[in-house]
Amino acid sequence: TAGITQAPTSQILAAGRSMTLRCTQDMRHNAMYWYRQDLGLGLRLIHYSNTAGTTGKGEVPDGYSVSRANTDDFPLTLASAVPSQTSVYFCASSDSPGVNTEAFFGQGTRLTVV
Amino acid sequence: QKEVEQNSGPLSVPEGAIASLNCTYSDRGSQSFFWYRQYSGKSPELIMFIYSNGDKEDGRFTAQLNKASQYVSLLIRDSQPSDSATYLCAVTDDYKLSFGAGTTVTVRA
Numbered sequence: 192t193a194g195i196t197q198a199p200t201s202q203i204l205a206a207g208r209s210m211t212l213r214c215t216q217d218m219r220h221n222a223m224y225w226y227r228q229d230l231g232l233g234l235r236l237i238h239y240s241n242t243a244g245t246t247g248k249g250e251v252p253d254g255y256s257v258s259r260a261n262t263d264d265f266p267l268t269l270a271s272a273v274p275s276q277t278s279v280y281f282c283a284s285s286d287s288p289g290v291n292t293e294a295f296f297g298q299g300t301r302l303t304v305v
Numbered sequence: 306q307k308e309v310e311q312n313s314g315p316l317s318v319p320e321g322a323i324a325s326l327n328c329t330y331s332d333r334g335s336q337s338f339f340w341y342r343q344y345s346g347k348s349p350e351l352i353m354f355i356y357s358n359g360d361k362e363d364g365r366f367t368a369q370l371n372k373a374s375q376y377v378s379l380l381i382r383d384s385q386p387s388d389s390a391t392y393l394c395a396v397t398d399d400y401k402l403s404f405g406a407g408t409t410v411t412v413r414a
Binding site: 224226231232233234235236239241247249250281283285288292293294296297298299 | 308311337339348349350351354393395397400401402403404405406407
């Protein structure tokens with residue numbers, strides 16, 4: 192079982208360019224999340240989706256957009272990358288948003304904006 | 306104020322000792338509480354969750370929750386070198402899962 196898959200695993204991106212980080216899960220989970228992880232700051236929530244067709248803003252949404260056209264996919268787009276978006280990005284999913292449900296994480300995407 | 310705060314660490318404990326990790330949260334509406342472990346360069350993985358006040362034990366791990374004090378902790382008994390990792394506290398309401406910054410634990414052999 193693949194679980195949750197992110198692509199690419201790493202990327203170097205020129206500032207000002209756009210990029211979409213892909214996330215796909217095969218567990219039919221309703222909730223999906225995008226986090227960025229920076230040293231000393233832990234995992235910070237960028238955007239989330241509780242079910243297909245709905246999205247919400249997390250702690251650090253500026254400069255990022257998401258869509259949830261179907262259950263399986265939750266892409267994260269950087270419209271015009273800036274160096275401060277250099278980070279490790281994790282996608283996660285859970286069966287439902289909330290009580291007692293484990294979140295499963297993808298392997299992460301290491302993004303460097305130069 | 307960040308929603309979830311953890312003791313900053315790093316925490317160094319000798320092998321066989323108890324490691325104690327603490328976490329506080331700001332939203333009284335938080336419903337469930339999770340501890341994740343993350344090895345360097347890897348993705349977080351769930352250790353255990355707790356949603357009722359009191360203690361919950363799973364092997365060498367014990368989670369403790371006090372909703373009145375908005376406090377959750379994790380005890381690791383008989384610490385092993387393989388427990389060396391960053392431990393992330395997470396809380397959830399109806400909509401989102403929020404994490405603390407993590408506490409790095411090193412178990413000395």
